[in-house]
Structure formats: structure tokens, C-alpha cells
Amino acid sequence: MKTVTFCKQCGNVLNCEFRFCPFCGNRHQNREMSDIIDKSFADLGKVQSRWQLRQLNKLEKRLEKIEAEINFFLQLK
Ligand SMILES: [Zn+2]
Numbered sequence: 001m002k003t004v005t006f007c008k009q010c011g012n013v014l015n016c017e018f019r020f021c022p023f024c025g026n027r028h029q030n031r032e033m034s035d036i037i038d039k040s041f042a043d044l045g046k047v048q049s050r051w052q053l054r055q056l057n058k059l060e061k062r063l064e065k066i067e068a069e070i071n072f073f074l075q076l077k
Pocket residue numbers: 007008009010011012021022023024025026
């Protein structure tokens with residue numbers, strides 16, 4: 001059984017039984033709760049990276065279009 005954890009605020013090692021961090025006073029969430037929060041942040045990260053990928057694809061398509069236009073104008077010369 002794990003009896004120590006880390007303070008999310010200051011990173012110090014804490015006893016799981018502590019409700020507050022003795023180093024910085026940050027409220028220490030129980031493990032279950034912080035697991036849920038960690039998972040939510042992980043999901044948020046996934047959503048964000050999916051969004052960024054979509055934006056990147058859009059940008060790439062736009063760049064391809066611009067490149068095609070530039071090539072077209074270069075051919076006119
Ligand atoms: Zn702390």
C-alpha cells in the first residue's frame with residue numbers, strides 16, 4: 001500500500017494521510033481525486049493535440065494552395 005505521495009504545489013513528499021501539505025499549506029487531495037484530475041488533464045491534452053493537428057492540416061492545405069499559386073505565377077513569366 002502506498003503511504004506517500006507528492007504535493008502538487010511544491011513537489012515535496014507527503015504522507016497520504018495529510019490533508020494539507022506541511023511545506024506549503026496546499027490542500028492535499030486524496031489520491032482518487034487527484035487521479036481523476038490527472039485523467040481530465042490528460043484527456044484535455046489529447047483534445048488539444050487533436051485540435052492542433054487539425055489546425056496544422058488546414059495550414060498545410062493552405063500552404064499547398066499558396067505554393068500552387070506561386071508556381072502558376074512563376075510559369076507566367
Ligand atoms: Zn506543498
